[in-house]
Amino acid sequence: MLIRVDPSSETPIFAQVAASVRADAAAGRLRSGDRLPSAREVAASLGVNLHTVLRAYQLLRDEGLVDMRRGRGAVATDAVEPLARLHHDIEALVARARTLALSPDALAALVKETYR
Amino acid sequence: MTRSDEFRTARRRFLLVAALAPVLVTIVGVALMLAWLPEVPSTIATHWSGGGAPDGFAPAWTAPLGAALLGLGLTALFVGIMFGGTRDGRWGPMMRLLGAFSLGTTVLLVVLLTWSLGMQRGLDDPAEAPGIGVPLLVSAGLAVLSGVVAWFAQPRTTLAGPHASESVAPLELNPNERAVWVRTTTMSRAAMIAIGAGVAGLAIGSIVAAAVGSPAWWILLATSLLLAALAATTFVFRVRVDERGLEVRSSIGAPWFRVPLAQMRQVSVTDVNPTAEFGGWGIRLAPDGAFGVVLRSGEALQLVRENGRRFVVTVDDAATAAALLEALSARAREARH
Numbered sequence: 001m002l003i004r005v006d007p008s009s010e011t012p013i014f015a016q017v018a019a020s021v022r023a024d025a026a027a028g029r030l031r032s033g034d035r036l037p038s039a040r041e042v043a044a045s046l047g048v049n050l051h052t053v054l055r056a057y058q059l060l061r062d063e064g065l066v067d068m069r070r071g072r073g074a075v076a077t078d079a080v081e082p083l084a085r086l087h088h089d090i091e092a093l094v095a096r097a098r099t100l101a102l103s104p105d106a107l108a109a110l111v112k113e114t115y116r
Numbered sequence: 117m118t119r120s121d122e123f124r125t126a127r128r129r130f131l132l133v134a135a136l137a138p139v140l141v142t143i144v145g146v147a148l149m150l151a152w153l154p155e156v157p158s159t160i161a162t163h164w165s166g167g168g169a170p171d172g173f174a175p176a177w178t179a180p181l182g183a184a185l186l187g188l189g190l191t192a193l194f195v196g197i198m199f200g201g202t203r204d205g206r207w208g209p210m211m212r213l214l215g216a217f218s219l220g221t222t223v224l225l226v227v228l229l230t231w232s233l234g235m236q237r238g239l240d241d242p243a244e245a246p247g248i249g250v251p252l253l254v255s256a257g258l259a260v261l262s263g264v265v266a267w268f269a270q271p272r273t274t275l276a277g278p279h280a281s282e283s284v285a286p287l288e289l290n291p292n293e294r295a296v297w298v299r300t301t302t303m304s305r306a307a308m309i310a311i312g313a314g315v316a317g318l319a320i321g322s323i324v325a326a327a328v329g330s331p332a333w334w335i336l337l338a339t340s341l342l343l344a345a346l347a348a349t350t351f352v353f354r355v356r357v358d359e360r361g362l363e364v365r366s367s368i369g370a371p372w373f374r375v376p377l378a379q380m381r382q383v384s385v386t387d388v389n390p391t392a393e394f395g396g397w398g399i400r401l402a403p404d405g406a407f408g409v410v411l412r413s414g415e416a417l418q419l420v421r422e423n424g425r426r427f428v429v430t431v432d433d434a435a436t437a438a439a440l441l442e443a444l445s446a447r448a449r450e451a452r453h
Contacts, residue, residue: 001297001298001299002287002295002296002297002436002440003295003296003297003298004289004293004294004295004296005293005294005295006290006292006293006294007292007294008290008292029433029436034300035300037296037298037354037356041296041298041356042296042298045294045296045298045356045358045359045360046294046295046296046358047294047359048294
């Protein structure tokens with residue numbers, strides 16, 4: 001799986017880590033039952049604080065995407081599978097929004113509005 | 117010469133040196149032994165102690181039978197490995213080495229068995245058999261010599277798979293962006309079973325040795341335990357790419373292998389054939405100097421190091437790892453200038 005963060009972005013680092021994990025699930029790189037790298041390993045590799053990564057993992061646990069188990073670390077749950085199934089639809093939608101010069105925030109707001 | 121011509125030539129030479137030659141050696145050896153059977157005692161010396169005196173005996177007819185079974189059986193095994201490993205039309209230096217090894221092994225066994233029987237002609241008591249030192253030295257020398265000849269008798273052919281190594285476009289990273297790619301890679305079930313069966317066979321051997329009272333049983337048992345431990349460390353690896361470079365680490369924690377970004381000359385995605393390129397699974401060193409953590413066939417990340425040697429690890433999603441390495445290397449190069 002690929003986790004990327006941009007410290008110069010306005011989005012908090014923990015939210016970027018969580019978004020990366022969601023993107024991994026959507027791209028099929030993270031499957032149900034896969035073990036996420038330890039928070040310590042991710043923190044060392046990205047040069048960010050351990051608690052930042054742990055906070056991201058807790059956020060993903062609250063969303064039901066991962067299970068935190070003592071000794072085993074964070075494990076992806078069955079909830080990641082639907083994300084992978086939406087992958088092509090999301091890519092197509094984003095590509096379409098790009099050609100229409102729609103901003104990411106506007107697209108997200110539209111999706112949220114439609115979902116309600 | 118086209119690709120399939122090259123493949124056929126390499127395979128024909130392999131069959132010549134690794135199948136035909138060992139079979140001929142075996143036939144000559146067995147024929148000599150059969151001709152000598154009337155001249156040797158009905159029970160012959162078959163094992164010698166470290167001091168040089170014979171300490172193991174068997175009926176004379178077992179010697180030609182053993183030579184025939186070993187010579188033909190090993191040849192069949194090596195030829196089987198070759199056909200099984202090169203079904204996809206790939207060839208590599210490992211096959212050349214396997215061919216050389218096939219001839220060398222048969223020469224060693226057949227010459228040694230034939231000589232040890234031949235030198236007992238005219239004896240009344242097999243206990244008077246001369247020492248085995250000289251026959252052992254000479255047959256080992258002949259084995260090495262024939263192995264070298266077999267190596268040079270084969271063409272230097274390397275045929276990559278249908279998907280030769282491909283470079284990938286670097287991942288798009290913002291100047292401040294940091295990224296890490298992590299993936300677990302697991303040995304294929306077939307390879308795990310093969311390794312497990314090998315270790316189990318040795319463990320059973322040590323139990324049999326203990327049952328018949330052989331003093332060697334604890335050496336066998338210690339060896340099988342050591343092999344089991346070593347095998348267990350090579351079943352699952354974690355592969356990581358970040359700003360420090362590539363790290364491949366056993367899930368147990370050791371062994372681990374690292375290649376710093378600064379040592380990478382080229383990054384690509386390739387397709388590994390374990391038998392043809394590395395002679396099997398696990399942590400492998402190929403004859404051309406390539407180092408591999410080879411856990412299955414198929415997709416792999418490949419680096420060419422500054423010294424020109426390849427570092428290969430079989431892992432899924434290798435394209436993302438390669439793209440990240442390309443991006444991080446480019447950034448590191450820019451920072452140095």
